Amino acid sequence: MNLKHWRVKNKIAGTFTLLFFVAIFGLGGLTYVHTERDYTNRTLELVHTSLAQMTTTVELYLQDMERLSLAIFSDPIIQRILRQSSSEYGVQYDNNEMMSRMVQFTSPWPYIQGVYLFADDGRIFSIAKGSGISSDYSILQEPWYPTIREGTAAPFFYWPTGPESTVVRNPQQVFSLIRPINDLSEGKKLGYLKIDMNAQVMRSTLFKAALAKQDGDLLLRYMLLDSEANVMYDSEEQVTGKKVPYELESVLSLQEGSVKWSETRYLFSKNKSNYNNWTLLALAPNKDVINQSVKIRSLIIFLGIITLVVISVASYMLAAGISRPLTSLIKTMKRVELGDFKVRAEDSGQQDEIGRLSRVFNMMLESVDKLIHRVYLLDIRQKDAKLMALQAQINPHMLFNTLNSMKALSRKQQAHDVADMAENLADLFRYSMKGWNRPVTLAEELEHVLNYVHIQEVRYRDRLKFECYIPDSLLRAQIVKLSIQPLVENAIIHGLEPKIEGGTLTLSARVQPEPESESQKMIITVSDTGVGMSPDRVRSINEVLENNDISMDELPETKSGIGLLNIHKRIRLLFGAPYGLYLESDEGVWTIVSIHIPYNDSMIHDKE
Structure with missing residues (x-):
């Protein structure tokens, strides 16, 4: 809008408001930027410290799993049964002995989903929480077997999270520790051990403290990745058992920063274990991180608006006192524009330019009103003259007498329709003329x-x-x-x-x-x-x-x-x-x- 078209009071109020707006929101913007940066840095520091502690917990848990596998590995009864392809006590006795030993070892581990011993002679001994292993199942069906058979695997390794391979119905998401079992006396290989650990152990045990947030705490998303970038566990359980999403591949080479994933901007921090090269990744929605700074920004905006309103009202009232006579004159002009020529501008008694303008305007309205009154009377008289001329063209008495004569003649000639029409026509003319x-x-x-x-x-x-x-x-x-x-x-x-x-x-x-x-x-x-x-x-x-x-x-x-x-x-x-x-x-x-x-x-x- 052109500034020349503004009212005087609007110009005064607008100038004060604009100057204050630039000052308050300029300072507010700088405060918000500084606060946002400060909250982001502090959040990343806290998350990194938390990740270091959680990584240590994960390492200790995996070390305990390895000790468990060694205990099973070195148990004399398990060594004896695997070493002998047949037993003098029978197959069922061996199965019961093996199950008893495995139950004894795993009972303190509530999240072990299953333990499997694959003997070189084809025998399989197992305990599992799911449905039992099928009779025709063999080690060849295990997804990790080609790796260990080719001799490319370490003495023990962890297989990435995925559905249980030995369960047909309702398989759980598990990650597995795999290791060969050797004869302790002769050193030859007796078979392989697989321990399936339910992936929920990460939520219930390892991440329990991190996930137990209070209202208002920052909600973090954790991912545990192995050395091959397989997602061992996702706290949201959306990508557990999958490769890390390609949008997050870039974070593997960075320590911390910002990344966009699934249309959401995240702050991330990660910690890599020196024990097994696993990586613990934490993701925080950027909008949650800067939530506190957003509150500060909202407070600044709210206070700025309140102050702007106060300044605007005060400056407007000041300007209104100057422009009020002009405003009153403009309202009078609008009523004249709508056709009210009887209205008059208020005479404030001022002797300045505005006071003289009001008096001249009232004089102009007097002249216009008189002119309109004269034109209106002239128009009425002209219409009356036209109507009188129209009435004068027909003599009402002659017309009514003629129609009555026609009606009487029609009755005499039995032309009742004509008589009725003449009578109706006479009534029409009588009604129209009077x-x-x-x-x-x-x-x-x-x-x-x-x-x-x-x-x-x-x-x-x-x-x-x-x-x-x-x-x-x-x-x-x-x-x-x-x-x-x-x-x-x-x-x-x-x-x-x-x-x-x-x-x-x-x-x-x-x-x-x-x-x-x-x-x-x-x-x-x-x-x-x-x-x-x-x-x-x-x-x-x-x-x-x-x-x-x-x-x-x-x-x-x-x-x-x-x-x-x-x-x-x-x-x-x-x-x-x-x-x-x-x-x-x-x-x-x-x-x-x-x-x-x-x-x-x-x-x-x-x-x-």
């Missing part, structure tokens, strides 16, 4: 309409069907004279006459309450089942009806002598908007013209 500028009751206007309809029924006969639904309680209501008959005439001539089979003309009236008011309005509708009008034609007519600036001389008139727009203008002149005529139509089906006027059932009659 008291045209006074309000009438709905009953009087209805009688005039019926006289016109009777004439048209003789003309159109079966092609015209007239229906009237007006309650007796509304017959005393006041309406504008000659407001319904022209609509009925238009409906017959322009709606029903072009239709070969004719149609139905319906006249109805009802009363409904005004919205947000205790008054009521009456709606009179004239509808026909004629040829209708196109949507463009209906829209065009309604736009003209809503045009308050159209001159009475520009109104097209119908054969009845009073045009559609003339009726609308007279209603608007008497009652104002939103009263008047409203048009609806469906081309080829129907047309409805409704009259909206205030409801008044009092009886007022001017002298005719």
